[in-house]
Every structure is written in C-alpha cells, then in structure tokens.
Amino acid sequence: MECDNMLARKLQRFSELAREDIDYLDDVIGPPAVLTPRRDIIREGEAPEDVFVLISGLACRYKLLRNGRRQLVALLVPGDLCNLHMMVLDRMDHSVGALSQCLAVRIPKRIIQEMLQRPAIGRALWWAALTDEAILREWLLSVGQRSASERLAHLFYEMYLRLQAVGLTDDNSYRLPVTQIELGDAMGLSSVHINRTLQKLRGQGLLAFDGGKVVILDPKSLMTYAGFRDDYLFLRGGHGRSSGAVRKRSRVPPG
C-alpha cells in the first residue's frame, strides 16, 4: 500500500484527476500515524484540528447509548476519510475507532478547505460524502428489514466489493479483522445470534468467517440470498439495472 496516494486513488474512483491535482494531494499529505487496534481515533463531542484518512487497516464509526449498547454505523476501509465532517461541523456526532492496527494520515482542516476550492477535488469529496451516506441508508434498510442471515450475507458481500475496489481481496476471500461481538454491534444483533447465524450461512455453503478471514464460497448464490444490488456503492462502471421492485406493504401508489 503506497501511503501517499491512497487518498488520490480513492478520489479518482469518482473521476480522473489532473496531474497537478494529484501532485497537490501528494504534497499535502504528511507521514502516517500508527493506530493501536481497539482504540478510539476520534471521540464523539470532540473537534479535532485535522482530518484523518485511513491508509491501511479497518476502522469503524460508532455511537453509544447510556446503557452501554453500541451501534457501529460504518466500517472504514483504506482510502476512507474519517472525519470530513469537521470541515463544516463544530464537533463529532459519533466516534471513530480502530478495529485492527491502522495507519492514518492527518490533513489540517485548512488544507481541506483548499482542496474544496479545486473543482475536481471538491467534487470528488462530495462524491465520497454522498456515497458514505448511501451506504448508511443501505445499512438502515438491512437492520430495519432484513433477517439476521440476510443482514450478515449482505454485509459480507458489501465488504467484498468495497475491499475489492481498493485491491484488498484475494480471489474470493478477504481479511475482516472483527470479532463476532463487533459484528453484532454492527448489525443490531447479539453476538450469540451472530455465532449461530454464521454457522447457518456456512452450512448453506454461502460463506465462511473464521479468525477474521471471510471466504465467499458461492458469490452468485450469496448475492441472490442477500438480495444484493451494488447500485448504492457507486463503483466505477457499476451502473445498476432499473429496479423492478415490487411493493406489498408500501402504500405509495405507482405515481
């Protein structure tokens, strides 16, 4: 993983950048910091002076309830911006934590403001924020409407595509260094039920998860089983077919 242009690489997934924009990004990026697994990078309520960009490892956004329950609201992969929020908002509404050992570079807020002035980079940053939001919507759909096994299947397929996009998959498998407890926190399920659901998915020959390694045993069946449509990830070239979705409970007439 070449540290310096992980951000450029991500932003170029939206559109090609000019040589000078790429050079600018290379200049702007400082040396990466090492982040210990299971430590917070940024806490809810804080207002860090720098924006962090994840270079390697796996991190998450999460929110806590006073009773100790936790919801992961995003998984962050290399190239993702941890707190673009700070460029406009005055504090974080959630925390960001490292799940595995991570490398991250810091970019001063001032530089981010400069980046926004450059049209191509500015648009790419909008793209990054809006696709994050689209992923969030898909997670809400999962937690609200899908069964435990569909939810897990969907998550593992999403991470398969996202990690593939940054070159971190190996054939049909990839590393996802999370515990079953963390999977539970992400999916709104107990770790006990995660455990049983994983066994079921494994039994059905769809996927295997063990020791932080995911193996997609049957990509096509998994996609069908999860009801996965990649539209929401806005990947290069991945333009979804028009949704022939049917309604049953919905009351919105086909206006």
Added chain:
Amino acid sequence: MECDNMLARKLQRFSELAREDIDYLDDVIGPPAVLTPRRDIIREGEAPEDVFVLISGLACRYKLLRNGRRQLVALLVPGDLCNLHMMVLDRMDHSVGALSQCLAVRIPKRIIQEMLQRPAIGRALWWAALTDEAILREWLLSVGQRSASERLAHLFYEMYLRLQAVGLTDDNSYRLPVTQIELGDAMGLSSVHINRTLQKLRGQGLLAFDGGKVVILDPKSLMTYAGFRDDYLFLRGGHGRSSGAVRKRSRVPPG
C-alpha cells in the same frame, strides 16, 4: 410559509448569508409545484435534471426490498433538499415520496453547481448534507439498539425539534401526517406493534399521537425516556454537553 426563501432560511441556520447571496437564492428559485400525497417525487434509479426543495408538507426517503418490505430512511420537512445527490451522482440510490400534500420548488442542476461556487452557500450545502447524514446515523442507532417505545419516543422528539426549527410547532404539539403503517416502515416495526407501543406511551403520559397530530405531553420526561441528546441535529446554539456515556458491551478501551 413564504415559498421563495424557505431554502435561504434553511441555509442560514448554518450561518448568516450576505444580502447578495440571499438575493441570488431568491432569483434562482422558480414557482413551486404541488405534489399529491402518497406519490413518488423521485424514484430509485432515476436521474432527475432538477433538485427539489421541499417548501411545505412532509415527505420521506425510502428503500424497497424485492419482497415488498419498505424502510423509510429519512423524513423531509420544509426547507430540506430532496436530491442534492444528483449534483454529483448519476442516479438515485433511493426514492423520495410525498407523505402529505407538498409544495416543492425545482432548481436546475446547473444552478446548484453555481451555488457551490459561492463559498457561503457552498459551505451551507455541505452543512445540510452532513447533518442529514448525522440524522441517518441516529436512526440507525435507534433501529439497531433501542426498544420499540424508545425508538418512537426518540423519533417524535426529533421531529418536534426539527419542526420547531422551521416554525411548524404549536406550543407542545405539531402535525405529523403519517399513518401507523408508515411509522412502522420508518422504525423497522410492524404497524400492529406501533399501535400497541403508541398506547403504552400515551398511557405513560409521555406523548399522544392521533389523526396525524402529535402532542408532547411531558417534554422533559420524554427526552429522558428516549435518551435524547440534540447534539446530532446541529441546531443553532444547541451545543451538546460532553457525553458522559458509559460502555458495557463495547470493547474499545478508553484510548
């Protein structure tokens, strides 16, 4: 509701705009269109040429599953932008539908691009997008971790504050023209359970919901009961106290 500057009014919740920026917004906005209740404004997969801004009424974002299940992923109130997404993304990842009769103005994509060039307006649009995202995270927390009654209590309190911010509350009550089925679709619950939960909340003297009207019977108790903290709404002046949150299931050590 003065149609024309509903957008200016919203963007000024972030920061004061210069006279010329306000004038610009007034110029840019065309006549409002009337939208029939329960009809889609924008469908998933489409790429409308204009961005819609809601002027009056209540709308929602939603996603469908092939089995007909539906998840509302946002409620939109006057001033909200329906599809800012289109300014960067090439299609919608979700649908937007009117819940009540609505008025909305259309702004051509080209104009939105112009708006982004104006620093003050551009920053305000970032603020709008990022607060939408923060609300989405709070919803995911609700659906993932809160009980049915906490979820409903939290939603009604959120809408209380959001509608208050646009002057649509009347003392401790406001209109929320949604059915119990739609509430169920929003909270990931069945309408039957919504019904029973509403009776429970009413019985506890927290709130009443009938015929599309919400009455907050005991604001303070409701807020406590829902575990509501207004930090995530980024309202003018509403800076949350530092969260004294405690963890129980979380494994992230106090960094």
Added chain:
DNA sequence: CGTCATTTTGAAGAGCGTCAACTGTAGTGG
C-alpha cells in the same frame, strides 16, 4: 501453565411479527 478474551453451546423466555377479525370513518355511486 494460567489468564484473558472470544467462541460455542444449551436452555428459557421476551419482544415483536403474523394472521385474522372487527371497528370506525370517509368516499363513491345508486
């Protein structure tokens, strides 16, 4: 070898979903 976190298994039960029937209300058309 012992400690610790995580995974795994079992058993019991709560919360919520589904199904189905009934009520209330508004709209439609004879």
Added chain:
DNA sequence: CCACTACAGTTGACGCTCTTCAAAATGACG
C-alpha cells in the same frame, strides 16, 4: 339516504426470531 368499497386503526391469539443468562470450550499470549 343507503349500500358498497377501501383503508387506517384496533384487538386477540399464537408463535417465531432473537435475547439473555450461564457455562464450557477454544485459542492467544505472557
């Protein structure tokens, strides 16, 4: 004015999914 329809709300009965509690098994590490 009265069927007739349509849909939201309401209630009861039943059961499934998932949670909780508890304990044992596994594995990593000093």
